[in-house]
Amino acid sequence: MSTSAVNPKKRTGPVIFSEYNSGDGIKKAFSLKREDILFELKESKLKGRGGAGFPTSSKWMLTAAASSDKKFLICNADEGEPGTFKDRVLLQEYPELVFDGMVIGGYTIGAKYGIVYLRGEYEYIYESLQFYLQSMRKRNFLGNNILGSNFSFDIKIHLGAGAYVCGEETALIESLEGERGEPRNRPPYPVNTGYMGYPTVVNNVETLAAVPHIVCKSGKWFKKFGTDKSTGSKLFSVSGDCNKPGVYELPWGITIRELLNIVEAENTKAVQVGGASGICIPKSGFDRKLGYEDAATGGSVIVFNEKRNMLQVLKNFMEFFVEESCGQCTPCRIGNVKLLEGVEKIEKGNYTFSYINTLKELGNTMKVASKCGLGQSSPNSFISILENFKDEIFKSNGANNDRVG
Amino acid sequence: MLTLEKNSLSEEIEELVSLYGENRGSLLEILGAIEKKYGYISEFAQQEVARLLNIHPVEVYSFISFFSFLHSKPQGRNMVRMCKTIACNMKGADNISAVIEKELGIKFGETTKNRRVTLEYTNCLGMCDCAPAMLVNGKIYTNLDVEKAIKIINELK
Ligand SMILES: Cc1cc2nc3c(=O)[nH]c(=O)nc-3n(C[C@H](O)[C@H](O)[C@H](O)COP(=O)(O)O)c2cc1C
Ligand code: SF4
Numbered sequence: 019m020s021t022s023a024v025n026p027k028k029r030t031g032p033v034i035f036s037e038y039n040s041g042d043g044i045k046k047a048f049s050l051k052r053e054d055i056l057f058e059l060k061e062s063k064l065k066g067r068g069g070a071g072f073p074t075s076s077k078w079m080l081t082a083a084a085s086s087d088k089k090f091l092i093c094n095a096d097e098g099e100p101g102t103f104k105d106r107v108l109l110q111e112y113p114e115l116v117f118d119g120m121v122i123g124g125y126t127i128g129a130k131y132g133i134v135y136l137r138g139e140y141e142y143i144y145e146s147l148q149f150y151l152q153s154m155r156k157r158n159f160l161g162n163n164i165l166g167s168n169f170s171f172d173i174k175i176h177l178g179a180g181a182y183v184c185g186e187e188t189a190l191i192e193s194l195e196g197e198r199g200e201p202r203n204r205p206p207y208p209v210n211t212g213y214m215g216y217p218t219v220v221n222n223v224e225t226l227a228a229v230p231h232i233v234c235k236s237g238k239w240f241k242k243f244g245t246d247k248s249t250g251s252k253l254f255s256v257s258g259d260c261n262k263p264g265v266y267e268l269p270w271g272i273t274i275r276e277l278l279n280i281v282e283a284e285n286t287k288a289v290q291v292g293g294a295s296g297i298c299i300p301k302s303g304f305d306r307k308l309g310y311e312d313a314a315t316g317g318s319v320i321v322f323n324e325k326r327n328m329l330q331v332l333k334n335f336m337e338f339f340v341e342e343s344c345g346q347c348t349p350c351r352i353g354n355v356k357l358l359e360g361v362e363k364i365e366k367g368n369y370t371f372s373y374i375n376t377l378k379e380l381g382n383t384m385k386v387a388s389k390c391g392l393g394q395s396s397p398n399s400f401i402s403i404l405e406n407f408k409d410e411i412f413k414s415n416g417a418n419n420d421r422v423g
Numbered sequence: 424m425l426t427l428e429k430n431s432l433s434e435e436i437e438e439l440v441s442l443y444g445e446n447r448g449s450l451l452e453i454l455g456a457i458e459k460k461y462g463y464i465s466e467f468a469q470q471e472v473a474r475l476l477n478i479h480p481v482e483v484y485s486f487i488s489f490f491s492f493l494h495s496k497p498q499g500r501n502m503v504r505m506c507k508t509i510a511c512n513m514k515g516a517d518n519i520s521a522v523i524e525k526e527l528g529i530k531f532g533e534t535t536k537n538r539r540v541t542l543e544y545t546n547c548l549g550m551c552d553c554a555p556a557m558l559v560n561g562k563i564y565t566n567l568d569v570e571k572a573i574k575i576i577n578e579l580k
């Protein structure tokens with residue numbers, strides 16, 4: 019549970035950062051039947067750590083059940099949500115967990131090919147990952163007939179090229195197929211029609227890193243941690259106004275207040291949970307629990323102290339979405355521009371309250387009418403910040419609030 | 424471009440295509456490799472890639488234009504990407520950016536006349552716990568302050 023200082027293996031935590039020896043999960047998996055692995059995974063109630071929270075066992079079962087001569091397993095290492103950096107820490111310090119998780123996944127669903135989609139921004143860890151894969155091949159944890167079994171599996175690393183939306187699984191697949199990274203309509207889902215049309219599992223780095231632990235220590239052990247709906251632990255990436263920013267492994271269900279104490283945050287005014295796509299929680303909500311059932315997050319927790327101007331925070335988020343929208347569908351392409359415009363008008367005191375309400379309605383429309391998670395979630399921060407900090411925002415920017423912008 | 428250069432670039436692209444596979448699915452890898460070596464993907468290179476993968480050059484161009492790390496115009500010898508997302512912004516990234524602009528006499532989005540440096544803004548680099556952060560030619564620098572950032576930039580060849 020230390021901070022970001024590169025200090026491999028000095029971290030401790032209940033699940034992910036607990037004791038594990040490279041290869042143990044693979045050996046154990048090979049001694050089990052595929053159904054047994056799926057059973058343990060189901061028992062663990064592990065849900066996706068990439069944000070959407072889909073049950074991992076269901077995804078794997080669907081792909082395992084699909085009949086096809088080729089299947090793929092993709093590790094989503096595109097980590098682009100503002101304030102998220104735990105996948106980088108896993109890849110740099112715990113590659114054995116991520117790659118063993120991929121081999122186990124391949125074995126379970128019947129895939130021979132694994133792909134790591136590594137964001138272009140992380141190119142500087144590409145070589146060390148290749149080196150690690152090579153060492154796995156030497157030990158026969160990868161390649162043909164792994165550990166003398168009849169199962170063969172290998173992993174390739176693809177580099178992204180700087181597009182947040184390519185973290186969305188179907189956009190990711192599009193870009194791997196040589197198309198612009200524009201999300202697809204769903205259904206069909208990747209579990210049936212994924213990479214090159216073949217059944218494909220896409221999992222977040224942290225989801226895969228949990229798998230070897232579950233295989234070695236059982237699903238029952240895993241769900242001892244966390245809450246009923248959010249089992250296990252979570253890696254939180256904490257940044258902003260606190261004395262100890264960094265990656266922390268904590269059981270799901272911990273309250274925001276408890277987390278703030280751990281990271282030594284003082285005079286905290288607000289916490290953004292879930293990155294720019296998430297929600298902004300004011301002091302009155304600090305007893306809320308982090309978990310799928312309450313305040314959900316793919317890991318990003320950004321802390322703001324009393325001195326921060328929340329309208330400027332919101333402006334930074336909206337600029338992010340305007341830049342990162344793929345522009346494929348109208349609610350998101352135009353909507354985010356309108357919301358940013360709104361923030362700029364508030365900044366200048368150039369607004370009426372009916373205009374603000376229209377913008378909030380627009381936000382709600384975007385949530386339902388956008389094609390992918392980007393446009394569906396970008397209004398979250400707009401709505402929650404204007405709602406939770408309306409006194410601060412409208413009092414200090416109210417100079418000409420009788421004029422319509 | 425001289426014919427000789429063209430020929431050697433064609434050969435290089437042919438090698439890349441045979442390395443990554445003669446299909447559209449190799450586009451990201453092939454273009455990534457060209458960008459890495461030359462800092463951009465020239466019109467001629469785009470045409471060659473299109474020809475070898477049997478797709479229309481416009482599709483190659485459209486692909487390039489989608490990704491912020493791929494360019495169809497020449498860039499500076501050094502690519503500086505400054506994070507401007509929230510965690511870095513909170514730790515003074517905008518001030519550092521302003522000083523860098525002044526030092527180089529260009530704005531973000533521009534390249535110095537002598538082609539030494541291109542400045543680009545980028546979104547969250549996944550280094551928010553050691554903000555502000557920037558990438559210089561793919562290498563990460565963190566916990567920046569004005570002094571540190573200027574030193575890094577001025578040492579670029
Ligand atoms: C705009 C957008 C960006 C996303 N970025 C990521 C990402 O960087 N990493 C990730 O694992 N999932 C990301 N996702 C979620 C993926 O679409 C997908 O749900 C996830 O990779 C599934 O893995 P999991 O079930 O293990 O969480 C993103 C979704 C959207 C809409
Ligand atoms: S919601 Fe936004 S990012 Fe998603 S498909 Fe539509 S325009 Fe593209």
Ligand code: FES
Pocket residue numbers: 100101102506507508509510511512546547548549550551554555556
């Ligand atoms: S906000 Fe700059 S690295 Fe995350």
